[in-house]
Amino acid sequence: MEPLYISSSEAPKSRDVPTLLRQLAAKGSNFVDGNSESRGELLEIARSLCIALETPMEAILRMGWAQPTLEAVVRTALDLKLFDRMEDEDGSPKSSAQLAIMTGSDQVLLSRILKHLASMEVIIEMGTDLYGNTRLSKSLVDSIYRGGFRFCLGTLVTACRALPEQLANTGYRNPTESLQSAFQLGHHTKLHAFEFVQKNDFVGFNNHMAGYSLSRARWCDPGCFPVEEILGKNLRGDKNDVLLVDVGGATGHDLIAFHEQYPKLPGRLVLQDLPVTIAEVEGLPDIIEPMAHDFFTKQPVKGARAYYIHSCLHDWPDDKCQEILNNIIPAMTPGYSSILINENVVPEKDAHWLTTSLDMIMISVFATAERTEKDWNEILNSVGLHLVKIWTYERGTQSLIEAELR
Numbered sequence: 497m498e499p500l501y502i503s504s505s506e507a508p509k510s511r512d513v514p515t516l517l518r519q520l521a522a523k524g525s526n527f528v529d530g531n532s533e534s535r536g537e538l539l540e541i542a543r544s545l546c547i548a549l550e551t552p553m554e555a556i557l558r559m560g561w562a563q564p565t566l567e568a569v570v571r572t573a574l575d576l577k578l579f580d581r582m583e584d585e586d587g588s589p590k591s592s593a594q595l596a597i598m599t600g601s602d603q604v605l606l607s608r609i610l611k612h613l614a615s616m617e618v619i620i621e622m623g624t625d626l627y628g629n630t631r632l633s634k635s636l637v638d639s640i641y642r643g644g645f646r647f648c649l650g651t652l653v654t655a656c657r658a659l660p661e662q663l664a665n666t667g668y669r670n671p672t673e674s675l676q677s678a679f680q681l682g683h684h685t686k687l688h689a690f691e692f693v694q695k696n697d698f699v700g701f702n703n704h705m706a707g708y709s710l711s712r713a714r715w716c717d718p719g720c721f722p723v724e725e726i727l728g729k730n731l732r733g734d735k736n737d738v739l740l741v742d743v744g745g746a747t748g749h750d751l752i753a754f755h756e757q758y759p760k761l762p763g764r765l766v767l768q769d770l771p772v773t774i775a776e777v778e779g780l781p782d783i784i785e786p787m788a789h790d791f792f793t794k795q796p797v798k799g800a801r802a803y804y805i806h807s808c809l810h811d812w813p814d815d816k817c818q819e820i821l822n823n824i825i826p827a828m829t830p831g832y833s834s835i836l837i838n839e840n841v842v843p844e845k846d847a848h849w850l851t852t853s854l855d856m857i858m859i860s861v862f863a864t865a866e867r868t869e870k871d872w873n874e875i876l877n878s879v880g881l882h883l884v885k886i887w888t889y890e891r892g893t894q895s896l897i898e899a900e901l902r
């Protein structure tokens with residue numbers, strides 16, 4: 497049978513193979529190794545090219561065979577610490593027999609898993625039955641990436657897999673009940689996702705947040721948000737004054753990065769999160785003060801230059817976001833304090849897959865959403881804040897939403 501495909505006359509321009517090849521060549525000639533923008537552009541074109549070349553059946557098999565089986569073997573490999581063992585003895589190539597002994601698994605089984613990992617390019621086949629780590633599998637030896645990936649493949653995937661059933665059960669209404677989301681259905685729990693995670697895979701969750709933030713541009717990186725020009729302007733600068741409060745800042749990775757970038761900006765740095773998270777904090781530089789604080793209660797740190805809140809508001813429906821912001825507002829000094837919200841701003845068109853997949857994760861886990869500029873404006877206006885500017889520093893990553901008292 498003739499494979500089904502969209503003819504080039506029907507295909508949107510961006511899916512046109514010759515056009516994509518020309519774009520790839522043009523961008524490829526400007527490619528600078530280490531430049532994340534040029535790498536990202538090339539990757540997007542290359543991805544569109546793969547999709548344009550794929551027949552529908554190949555796409556179905558990629559999504560229906562390759563992806564779920566890849567998830568299964570990667571999870572098994574992580575459970576066995578396979579990639580760790582592959583790094584032993586200076587990462588020299590190893591056979592399935594060696595690796596079976598090193599991981600305590602059956603050789604026949606392991607050789608099949610290794611072959612799939614190699615065909616999916618997670619590891620590399622260096623000869624017949626000889627395997628080595630790639631950059632990806634080597635990164636999974638690091639506990640931050642390994643723990644975070646296990647969290648995604650386990651806790652998040654279970655929630656996403658339950659989404660179709662949950663949506664069918666509720667007549668395809670846009671979910672808004674955080675205690676009746678796909679998360680509760682998939683995990684057979686009545687707990688809010690945060691409570692469930694705290695009980696079941698808290699370290700994995702914190703690792704995921706830390707690893708995710710390590711791998712993308714941060715708001716305080718050069719060229720993103722002009723930290724010195726904006727936060728440094730009119731800074732009172734007394735050593736007792738607070739420069740930045742990271743509200744819901746997990747174990748402090750954002751504040752650590754901020755301090756590394758701007759060690760000379762004066763003022764205290766305060767890390768806030770729930771007591772259970774603050775108890776996990778270790779190795780913070782002395783300058784960062786950990787503080788247990790529930791953001792549904794009044795902000796205790798008054799008159800900070802900025803209250804920074806990263807990837808927290810998207811976890812909550814609008815009324816809860818209003819509550820969180822209303823608890824910060826009384827602590828702000830008019831004309832001095834800002835609120836800096838680090839979140840996705842979903843564009844009207846051409847949203848990146850990173851943004852849309854996070855939106856689907858939010859719908860599955862919390863029955864919430866990634867928000868558009870209009871949504872952010874509405875939430876901020878509703879609590880008496882004024883959106884000063886949205887600083888978008890990389891497509892597909894988050895933006896910094898700068899807001900002040902109106």
Ligand SMILES: C[S@@+](CC[C@H](N)C(=O)[O-])C[C@H]1O[C@@H](n2cnc3c(N)ncnc32)[C@H](O)[C@@H]1O
Nearest residue numbers: 705744745746769770773789790791806807808
């Ligand atoms: C998605 S994580 C974001 C963490 C961090 N800001 C980041 O971007 O990596 C959400 C954070 O909100 C914290 N959180 C949840 N409920 C909270 C509450 N009521 N008060 C304070 N923090 C809370 C969680 O513990 C978690 O660290």
